[in-house]
Amino acid sequence: MALIDLIEETVVRAPLKGTDKNSVIRELVDALAAAGKILDAETAYLAVLDREAKGSTGLEEGIAVPHGKTISARQLTIAIGVSSDGVEFGSMDGKPAKLLFLILAPPDKAGPHIEALAEIARMSRSKAFCASLAACRSPAEVVSLFKDE
Amino acid sequence: MTRPIRKIMVYVDGSEQSVAAAQYAIVLAKALGAELFALYVVDTRALAELVKSRIFLESEQDEYKRDLEGDASRYLNHVRELARRKGLSVVTEKSSGAVHIEIKAKVAELGIDLLVLGEISQIRSRRDELYNETERAMRTAPCPVLVAKGEDKIWDLYEDLE
Numbered sequence: 001m002a003l004i005d006l007i008e009e010t011v012v013r014a015p016l017k018g019t020d021k022n023s024v025i026r027e028l029v030d031a032l033a034a035a036g037k038i039l040d041a042e043t044a045y046l047a048v049l050d051r052e053a054k055g056s057t058g059l060e061e062g063i064a065v066p067h068g069k070t071i072s073a074r075q076l077t078i079a080i081g082v083s084s085d086g087v088e089f090g091s092m093d094g095k096p097a098k099l100l101f102l103i104l105a106p107p108d109k110a111g112p113h114i115e116a117l118a119e120i121a122r123m124s125r126s127k128a129f130c131a132s133l134a135a136c137r138s139p140a141e142v143v144s145l146f147k148d149e
Numbered sequence: 150m151t152r153p154i155r156k157i158m159v160y161v162d163g164s165e166q167s168v169a170a171a172q173y174a175i176v177l178a179k180a181l182g183a184e185l186f187a188l189y190v191v192d193t194r195a196l197a198e199l200v201k202s203r204i205f206l207e208s209e210q211d212e213y214k215r216d217l218e219g220d221a222s223r224y225l226n227h228v229r230e231l232a233r234r235k236g237l238s239v240v241t242e243k244s245s246g247a248v249h250i251e252i253k254a255k256v257a258e259l260g261i262d263l264l265v266l267g268e269i270s271q272i273r274s275r276r277d278e279l280y281n282e283t284e285r286a287m288r289t290a291p292c293p294v295l296v297a298k299g300e301d302k303i304w305d306l307y308e309d310l311e
Contacts, residue, residue, distance in 0.1 A: 055206045065204045069216075092203060108223070110216035111163040111192070115282075118195040121202035 003119045004146050006078045010035040012139035014082035016100070024087050025049065025066055028079040028102040037077040037104075044072040044104055058091030062098035062134060063124045067117060073104040076112040082136050098134040158186040158242075159265040160252055160286060163224050165300070166267030171228045172307040173297040174265040175235055179310055183262070185237060187228040188255050189221040191245035192282070218243075235310045249285035256292050264294045 013031055018024035025048050026041075033041035047068035051057070058064045064087075079102045086096025101120050105113035124130060129145075136142045159174035161167045171187060178185040196214055199205035205213070225241040232239040242259075244251045256264055269283050287294050297303060 051209075054208070057204060059203055067204075107216070108220065109163065110213055110220050114192060114195050114199065114213060114217070117204055118192075118198050121198055121204055124202065 003078065003116055003123075006076065006116070007080065007143055007146050008035075009139040009143050011037065011077070011079045012081070012142045013079070014136050014139050014142050016081045016083045016087070018083075019085070019087065021052070021087055021089050021097075022049065024081055024083060024097075024100060025052070025102065028066075028081050028100060029104075031079045032077055032102075032104065037079075038070070038072045039074065040072045044068070044070045047072070047104070048102065056090035058089035058097050059124060060091065060093040060095070061124070061127065061130060062086060062091075062095050063130060064089045064091065064097035064100045065103065065117065065120055065124075066100065067103040067105075067113075069107045069110075069113070070104055071106060073106050076103070076105045076109055076116055078103050078116065080133075080142055082134060082142065084137075099130055152181065152183075154181050154183050154262045156186065156259060156261050157181075157183045157263045157265060158188055158256065158259065158261040159228070160267075160283070161187050161189050161224050161228055162248075162267070162283075163189075163220050164267055166269075166297075168224075168227070168231075168267075169300040169303045170265050170267040170297040171231060173295075173303045175232050175237055175239075176303070176306045176310055177263075177265070177295075178232075179235060179237055185232060185239045186242060186255075186259060186261065187225055187239050188242045188244070188252065189225050190248045190251040191217040191221055191243065192248050193245045194247040231307075235307070248282035249289050252286040253289050253291060256290055261292050264290045264292055266294060266296050268298045268300075269296060 029045045047070040051068045081100040086098045089097035221243045
C-alpha cells in the first residue's frame with residue numbers, strides 16, 4: 001500500500017500545538033484515535049514511547065519517525081505533524097524536529113509496516129520535498145502536497 | 150500443442166490484494182491443471198535501508214526480521230489452506246532479499262509460466278514507479294504477468310470453485 005493511500009486531513013496536524021516530544025507524539029496518536037484509526041490511544045502512545053526509550057527516531061534535517069507495533073492498530077496507519085518552531089527530539093544532528101511521521105502497525109503486519117517506513121526513509125532524502133512539507137500550515141496543504149508530488 | 154501455462158506462481162506479501170491474487174491463482178491453476186507455487190519474500194533490503202537511514206536500531210532490524218519470517222509462514226500457510234479447501238496442493242517458497250529481484254530469480258529457477266500479482270497501488274509519481282516492489286516485479290519478471298484485480302469477483306470465482 002502506498003503511503004499516500006493512508007494520508008488524509010484527519011490524520012494531519014499542521015501546525016502541531018505541542019512543544020515537547022511526548023506532547024507532539026500524544027497529539028498525533030490522539031489524531032489517529034479521533035479519526036477512528038486506532039482502538040486505544042493510551043496503548044498506542046505507550047508503544048511509541050517504549051520504542052523511543054530504546055533510541056530516538058529523530059533523524060536529520062528536522063525529520064522524526066516515531067513508530068511502534070500495537071494491537072491498538074487494526075491495520076497500518078500514519079499521522080503527520082508539522083511543527084513551526086520545531087520540537088527537541090534528540091535528533092542525530094541536534095536540530096529540532098519540524099516534520100513528524102508517526103506510524104503504528106499491528107504486530108502481525110510487519111511487511112506493510114516496513115514498506116511504509118522504507119518509503120518515508122526514501123522521502124526524507126528529498127530535502128526539497130521535506131522543506132515544502134515543513135512549510136505547510138494546514139492539513140489540506142500537506143495532503144495536497146502529497147497528491148501533487 | 151503443449152499447454153502454455155503449466156506452472157503458476159503467486160507472490161504473497163500479506164496484503165489483502167495479494168491474498169485475492171492467491172485465490173485467483175488457485176482458480177486458474179484448477180481450471181488449467183497447472184502446478185501452483187506461492188512465494189513470500191522477506192524484504193531484507195528494506196530492513197537494511199531502515200537501519201542505514203537510522204529509523205531502525207540494529208536490534209529492531211533483528212526483531213522485524215523475525216516478524217517478517219513469522220508473517221511468511223502465516224501467509225504461506227493461509228494460501229496452502231485456501232488451496233487445500235479446493236482440493237489443490239501448492240508448493241510454498243520463502244526467500245529473502247530485494248523483493249522484485251527474488252521474484253525474478255524464483256520465476257527463472259522454477260520455470261514459471263505465469264506470475265500472478267495482487268492489484269498494484271495507484272502510481273502517483275515517478276518515485277512510486279521506481280520503488281513499488283509489486284510494480285517493479287511486474288516490469289522485470291521474465292514471464293507473462295497477470296495482475297489480479299476485482300477482489301469481489303475473485304472471491305465469487307474462488308467460492309464457486311468445486
